Structures are given as structure tokens and as C-alpha cells.
Amino acid sequence: MQFVAARSVHWPKIAGRLQFEIDGQNTEGQPVCELSKREEVLTNTSLRTLTTRRDASSGVSAMTLLRADIERNDRQSEDSRTDDMAWIPGGTFRMGSNDHYPEEAPVHRVTVDGFWIDRTPVTNRQFKAFVKATGHTTFAEIVPDPTDYPGALPHMIYAGSLVFEPPSRPVNLRDWSQWWTFMKGADWRHPYGPGSNTNTSDNHPVVHVAFADALAYARWAGKDLPTEAEWEFAARGGLDGAEFAWGDEFTPGGVHLANTWQGEFPRQNLNADGYERISPVTAFPPNGYGVHDMIGNVWEWTTDWYSPKHEADAAKACCIPQNPRGGREEGSYDPRQPNIKIPRKIIKGGSHLCAPNYCRRYRPAARHAEPIDTSTSHLGFRCVVR
Numbered sequence: 001m002q003f004v005a006a007r008s009v010h011w012p013k014i015a016g017r018l019q020f021e022i023d024g025q026n027t028e029g030q031p032v033c034e035l036s037k038r039e040e041v042l043t044n045t046s047l048r049t050l051t052t053r054r055d056a057s058s059g060v061s062a063m064t065l066l067r068a069d070i071e072r073n074d075r076q077s078e079d080s081r082t083d084d085m086a087w088i089p090g091g092t093f094r095m096g097s098n099d100h101y102p103e104e105a106p107v108h109r110v111t112v113d114g115f116w117i118d119r120t121p122v123t124n125r126q127f128k129a130f131v132k133a134t135g136h137t138t139f140a141e142i143v144p145d146p147t148d149y150p151g152a153l154p155h156m157i158y159a160g161s162l163v164f165e166p167p168s169r170p171v172n173l174r175d176w177s178q179w180w181t182f183m184k185g186a187d188w189r190h191p192y193g194p195g196s197n198t199n200t201s202d203n204h205p206v207v208h209v210a211f212a213d214a215l216a217y218a219r220w221a222g223k224d225l226p227t228e229a230e231w232e233f234a235a236r237g238g239l240d241g242a243e244f245a246w247g248d249e250f251t252p253g254g255v256h257l258a259n260t261w262q263g264e265f266p267r268q269n270l271n272a273d274g275y276e277r278i279s280p281v282t283a284f285p286p287n288g289y290g291v292h293d294m295i296g297n298v299w300e301w302t303t304d305w306y307s308p309k310h311e312a313d314a315a316k317a318c319c320i321p322q323n324p325r326g327g328r329e330e331g332s333y334d335p336r337q338p339n340i341k342i343p344r345k346i347i348k349g350g351s352h353l354c355a356p357n358y359c360r361r362y363r364p365a366a367r368h369a370e371p372i373d374t375s376t377s378h379l380g381f382r383c384v385v386r
């Protein structure tokens, strides 16, 4: 699989107009980009407004509230990694959910060994250190070779990444191209396009990273990316079978415990959680394992190939899958676009764009498919050590 060739997914002229049915459910992160007519870049003024708002320190009371309840794990002081990584003890848990989207079902038991996981998504500061040390160029920064895209019009060939921009008019919720723009010059250093930069957001999760970029970082750091089962086990924070990473109520006592979208997505952003866009990685309280931001803020890459549903629960305890690693690559292609063979990984956790009226994926069981060549303004990652 050539990553560069895979990128043709961004050029709809090749495959014809990339129309597809969303079989009864909306998915905010529809990965395939239809090139937008709008190529305007955010102005400095609007960026300043955004920056001011998202750095406003709210959610503090929520942190204080929950911190008291956090069960600290025993091994924290035993290893130098504990400053930035948490030990996840491993065990057997109920993975998935029968109560939401079909791809999360059925609930089935899975066993994972213990592992370390980053306490937060990888930040801009951390990614900057990686790029400085290795000279790594991310996928979004590479101008495609036109010969890889027969049929693509020259003006459509440019380096860029998918950026969320709220539409100015009412839109059809089934047409995600109304709020996603394949923006020229958008990359991890310029999360909202060329006019933006990450200088003011060192502590925000890095975004606009394709799967290969995340993996390259992990290797450099002597780590790996989590499997879906590991990720979900860690996100549950020891609350087996709970709806959310913090229990069964979305906003206990009216307090937001993750950066999601309040209001009618994608036009009305009520900002009740204190953040209009991405938030600093520790803005919200950690879960029971002392891990921040598993839910909301940005989606996170896992190593597993996507499968449209989970396997059935094992009939006997002896047959519970141990450290499962997902489906087969061939099974991960998007059936709605049979002529595009881009394998897709599972991403987890939902993002700041998940809204009750649109996409309720701010839960540990939720999952979504993302083509390996695709980067966006709401997708990052974190690492594990086994």
C-alpha cells in the first residue's frame, strides 16, 4: 500500500463525485474529503478570538470535583514513566456497547495484559521535539506527485489537511463536506490553515497527523500505538460496562467532563464546556486510571484495522480473546466506495465536534473508521508501552 497513491481519496475527480449513503446514521468524521470550493483561510482576527476563548480557564470546578475521587494506581511511584504515563493493570472487560451505533455491537468479553499509556494525547510541544530530532515531514505537508493522481486537475494538487469550519447557512447533516474543507497549508503547525500557528497551543493535542505520522512518533519515543482493546480498556478507567469514561451520566451535576460540542452541530456552538475548539490536554479531569482526555477533544488513532462490527461474545470463558488486534486490512475498506482501496484504522474517543444531535461518540465503546492517509483538525493520538 503506497501512502501517496492512497491520497487520491482527496481528489474526487478521479473517482467521480464521492457520494455515499450514510446508512441511517451521521458520522462527523467521514474521512473522505470532497475538495471544497471554499479555500479561504481564517483571518488573524478570527484566530485571535478563537485562541482567547479556548484558553479561557473554565472547567476548573469540574477538575477539583473529580480529582478527589480518582483512584491512584499503585505502581505510579515505581517507574520513571509515571510522570507522563499511567499503568493500566489489564484484565477482562466487556468491550463495545449494544445501546448505540451498530459498529459498537455486540458487547463481548476481551482480555488485555497490563500496559503503560500516555496520560494525555501527544501534544504540539512533544510533536515539535520529535520533528526537531528527526526532521520528520508529516503527510499533510507533502505536495502530492501529480502522476499519482491521473485525472486530477492541477489546481487540486496541493499539500493540505481537513479543517472543520462551521457553515454560515443551514446545511444538510448528511453532507459533511459542508463543514470539512481540504485546506491548503493546513498541517500540525498550522491547525486552522496557513494563518494559524501552534505557538500559543503547546499544550494542545497535535492534530493533522496521518497514521504513519503517529506511528513514526511512537517509534521515535520507544513506544507503540494502542490496540482498540487497550485503548477502550484504558478509557473505561476501571468502570466496566459504564456508558462514559466517568460513569453512566454524561454531565453529572451539570458538569462537563470532556470537550464535546454543545448546541446544534455544526452551526450552533454553545460552548458550555468552556472550549469552542480544541482544549489543553489536561483541561478536563482524568478518569479512574489517571488518564486525561480519552473522551472528546480529539479522536485518537489505534493500530487495529476497522471492522464494521465486533465479534460475538465467547461461549466459554476459555475462549475470550486475549490482546485482540482487530480485523484484516482487506476487510477495512469502505464498502461504499468500492473503487477506492484505502485501508482504514479504528479511531476512538470522539472529539470536540461530537454533539448529541449528530454524533454521540463521546464514549469508550464508540469507534470510527479513518483511512490511513487522512489527517484532520480533530484527530490526534497517544502512545503505549507494553
Ligand SMILES: [Cu+2]
Residues within 6 Å of the ligand: 028, 029, 350, 351, 353, 354, 355, 359, 360, 361, 362
Ligand atoms: Cu463524533
